[in-house]
Amino acid sequence: MSVDAPARTLNVALVGNPNTGKSTLFNALSGIRQKTGNYPGVTVEKKHGSFTHKGQKVELIDLPGTYSLAPRSPDEMVTVDVLLGRQANEAKPNAVLVIVDASNLERNLYIVSQVKELGLPTVVALNMGDIAKDKGISVDVIQLAQRLGVPVVSTQANRRGGLDQLRDSIVALLYRESIPVESPFPEEFRDKVGQLHAKLQEHDAKATRYLAERLLLDTSGYLEKELTSGGRALHNWIVESRNQLAELGQPVPAIEAISRYKWVQGVLDGIVTREATRKVTLSDRIDRVLTNRIGGTVFFILIMTLMFQAVFSDLVAGNLMGYIEGFFEIIAGVVDANLADGAFKSLLIDGVIAGVGGVLVFLPQICILFFFIAILEDCGYLARAAYLMDRLFSKIGLSGKSFIPLLSSFACAIPGIMAARVIENRRDRLITILVAPLMSCSARMPVYVLLTAAFIPDETIGGVLSLHTLVMLSMYLLGILAAVGVAFVLRRTILPGETPPFVMELPSYKFPSISGVLMVMVEKGWAFVKRAGTLIFAMTVIVWALSYFPRNEEAATAPFAAEIAQLENQLEGASEEQAEQIEERLTEINNQIDGELLRGSFLGMAGHWIEPIVRPLGWDWKIGSAAIASFPAREVIISTMGVLYNLGGDEDEESAPLRETIKDAKWAGTDENVFNIPVALSIMVFFALCAQCAATLAVIKRETNSWKWPIFTFVYMTVLAYVGALITYQVSAAILLN
Numbered sequence: 165m166s167v168d169a170p171a172r173t174l175n176v177a178l179v180g181n182p183n184t185g186k187s188t189l190f191n192a193l194s195g196i197r198q199k200t201g202n203y204p205g206v207t208v209e210k211k212h213g214s215f216t217h218k219g220q221k222v223e224l225i226d227l228p229g230t231y232s233l234a235p236r237s238p239d240e241m242v243t244v245d246v247l248l249g250r251q252a253n254e255a256k257p258n259a260v261l262v263i264v265d266a267s268n269l270e271r272n273l274y275i276v277s278q279v280k281e282l283g284l285p286t287v288v289a290l291n292m293g294d295i296a297k298d299k300g301i302s303v304d305v306i307q308l309a310q311r312l313g314v315p316v317v318s319t320q321a322n323r324r325g326g327l328d329q330l331r332d333s334i335v336a337l338l339y340r341e342s343i344p345v346e347s348p349f350p351e352e353f354r355d356k357v358g359q360l361h362a363k364l365q366e367h368d369a370k371a372t373r374y375l376a377e378r379l380l381l382d383t384s385g386y387l388e389k390e391l392t393s394g395g396r397a398l399h400n401w402i403v404e405s406r407n408q409l410a411e412l413g414q415p416v417p418a419i420e421a422i423s424r425y426k427w428v429q430g431v432l433d434g435i436v437t438r439e440a441t442r443k444v445t446l447s448d449r450i451d452r453v454l455t456n457r458i459g460g461t462v463f464f465i466l467i468m469t470l471m472f473q474a475v476f477s478d479l480v481a482g483n484l485m486g487y488i489e490g491f492f493e494i495i496a497g498v499v500d501a502n503l504a505d506g507a508f509k510s511l512l513i514d515g516v517i518a519g520v521g522g523v524l525v526f527l528p529q530i531c532i533l534f535f536f537i538a539i540l541e542d543c544g545y546l547a548r549a550a551y552l553m554d555r556l557f558s559k560i561g562l563s564g565k566s567f568i569p570l571l572s573s574f575a576c577a578i579p580g581i582m583a584a585r586v587i588e589n590r591r592d593r594l595i596t597i598l599v600a601p602l603m604s605c606s607a608r609m610p611v612y613v614l615l616t617a618a619f620i621p622d623e624t625i626g627g628v629l630s631l632h633t634l635v636m637l638s639m640y641l642l643g644i645l646a647a648v649g650v651a652f653v654l655r656r657t658i659l660p661g662e663t664p665p666f667v668m669e670l671p672s673y674k675f676p677s678i679s680g681v682l683m684v685m686v687e688k689g690w691a692f693v694k695r696a697g698t699l700i701f702a703m704t705v706i707v708w709a710l711s712y713f714p715r716n717e718e719a720a721t722a723p724f725a726a727e728i729a730q731l732e733n734q735l736e737g738a739s740e741e742q743a744e745q746i747e748e749r750l751t752e753i754n755n756q757i758d759g760e761l762l763r764g765s766f767l768g769m770a771g772h773w774i775e776p777i778v779r780p781l782g783w784d785w786k787i788g789s790a791a792i793a794s795f796p797a798r799e800v801i802i803s804t805m806g807v808l809y810n811l812g813g814d815e816d817e818e819s820a821p822l823r824e825t826i827k828d829a830k831w832a833g834t835d836e837n838v839f840n841i842p843v844a845l846s847i848m849v850f851f852a853l854c855a856q857c858a859a860t861l862a863v864i865k866r867e868t869n870s871w872k873w874p875i876f877t878f879v880y881m882t883v884l885a886y887v888g889a890l891i892t893y894q895v896s897a898a899i900l901l902n
């Protein structure tokens with residue numbers, strides 16, 4: 165530790181407009197991997213990190229981006245609460261790092277003006293200089309620092325540029341207790357702030373002048389609501405003061421925008437230079453196509469198709485999948501050869517390997533999907549897609565702001581639902597949350613892949629588009645259309661309202677960082693493996709136990725005992741051809757016994773009760789049980805089918821890949837296959853629409869702060885799923901099975 169460093173920790177808050185590179189800078193400084201992406205609104209929750217520089221420990225807190233410290237949406241409130249020290253269990257930051265986008269200083273300095281009034285030691289990181297340069301913009305950094313009265317450091321966060329200097333400047337903040345505060349507001353306004361400050365201090369000696377100012381400006385009532393001391397009288401005083409100010413020609417809150425933009429202009433005067441003719445950047449040229457209504461839509465469909473073709477390609481996914489299947493077959497063989505028959509062996513082979521192994525087989529597809537999603541997020545395309553969809557969305561009563569939360573839900577509904585925090589309007593946000601789980605998340609993909617690979621003919625249309633891809637695309641499309649329909653209905657029934665016009669910034673395109681994309685892929689792949697090893701493993705063991713016990717082998721074998729004894733006798737001295745026939749008959753009997761045992765198990769008995777309900781969907785009780793068991797997570801349907809069709813003697817060899825096993829599954833006591841194209845489609849449609857994901861429901865509860873909405877979501881989605889599957893089965897069976 166350096167000799168003269170004061171014994172004080174630095175708690176530095178990272179503040180700035182959305183998509184300026186805060187999280188990228190946070191990651192570069194702290195070595196943490198906080199999610200970044202090239203569109204506004206990536207961070208919605210605060211995140212802690214730290215680094216040590218020259219012996220000084222610095223705590224960092226990454227915050228959601230915000231254009232202003234007047235909070236409008238829940239994610240912006242997080243930032244304001246942290247800065248004002250209003251968050252429980254959170255040390256109030258004693259320094260601020262403001263990240264500004266050098267290519268758009270006019271807008272970015274607005275928040276600098278607000279932050280300066282906090283009076284905290286502040287550093288400005290002038291980020292994205294490379295993009296400013298591309299646009300022909302140059303900034304006089306020294307002049308800027310002088311006029312702002314705080315240090316300014318040029319950085320390029322994604323290339324780790326300027327980090328050392330930034331660390332130096334941050335640590336140097338230790339020696340600055342505060343910065344001189346200069347208010348951009350006119351005198352009358354400042355007087356009112358002074359009076360309010362005095363009033364606040366009567367109740368709380370620590371109340372800051374800054375809080376007084378924000379209280380006066382915040383017409384939304386967000387800050388006042390939680391200000392318990394003072395109460396009614398204070399509220400009346402504030403309202404009256406606002407009226408008086410309005411009479412003086414300074415209506416609140418317009419006064420803030422006017423004063424601050426004037427200040428920003430003053431600061432920037434003469435220090436930002438632009439090339440006389442605005443450069444047409446590559447971004448601009450690409451955007452002419454991608455934000456064009458026709459060109460953009462075609463591109464969007466193209467990119468989605470490409471993604472699914474890749475997910476389905478035999479070249480990568482198919483082969484890898486085969487290796488994983490082979491691996492589990494070998495393990496099953498080893499277990500089979502080395503363990504005595506009994507419950508434990510069955511748990512391993514029919515439970516763990518057929519169940520969890522059956523899910524893990526889809527790892528390659530999950531990785532490829534996230535590879536594409538990571539590229540789309542990082543290059544800047546998502547914001548274009550949102551822009552493009554805004555017109556469509558406003559017709560159904562949602563804004564383009566809902567698009568990114570919905571699009572993120574393609575990976576997983578949980579971050580998607582959290583991303584809805586960027587939506588200011590409460591009803592818009594709620595509708596977005598309620599329809600987000602309809603987007604086809606990555607947990608549904610294994611279900612689609614399994615059933616498509618097993619039952620949809622492997623043909624191509626016009627030699628390019630494979631039928632498999634087409635079916636997958638339709639499932640995704642179905643989710644989108646259902647979401648649109650539900651949003652439309654909600655808007656016209658329980659959640660009416662106007663959609664505000666949407667202003668989305670289009671970030672500059674950039675080449676996706678390869679290491680970043682690979683990291684996301686590895687991270688998501690690992691998360692999938694962990695999920696299979698924990699939640700899905702646990703559910704699989706429960707399902708296995710329920711379908712293995714109670715077990716009365718004697719009773720199940722008794723009807724066949726005589727025949728078995730006879731066959732075994734014949735086997736001795738039989739010709740090769742005869743022996744084969746006898747073996748075949750023995751396998752058949754064994755399968756019947758296994759089926760009998762399964763029907764006698766707890767789950768089998770419950771199955772009788774389930775079957776009439778799912779029969780109209782074309783399902784047998786095993787599919788029905790699997791659908792119910794997958795309430796905690798959708799992938800459980802796969803592990804459960806693995807267990808049930810394995811235990812029930814539906815396969816010829818021990819632990820064949822699930823897609824082979826289900827092809828052979830027969831209705832009890834008949835020769836009729838359970839699965840065919842209509843049944844496969846009906847299961848896929850059910851899983852496209854159902855709410856089988858406990859974690860999603862829990863997040864809806866947390867984000868809406870009420871049980872009402874998760875229950876509502878579960879009920880409406882389950883009804884939708886059942887009806888959707890019913891129609892799918894009945895219609896496709898009428899067409900295909902006659």
Ligand SMILES: Nc1nc2c(ncn2[C@@H]2O[C@H](COP(=O)(O)OP(=O)(O)OP(=O)(O)O)[C@@H](O)[C@H]2O)c(=O)[nH]1
Pocket residue numbers: 181182183184185186187188189199200201202203204205206207208227228229230291292293294295319320321322323542674
């Ligand atoms: N060209 C360029 N890109 C950058 C620079 N710094 C960050 N980026 C990229 O900008 C994008 C946005 O970065 P984030 O760190 O997610 O931005 P953020 O400020 O945290 O955004 P929100 O969380 O939405 O407020 C990412 O794609 C980064 O890789 C830079 O200096 N130059």
Ligand SMILES: [Mg+2]
Pocket residue numbers: 186187188199200206207227228229
């Ligand atoms: Mg961020």
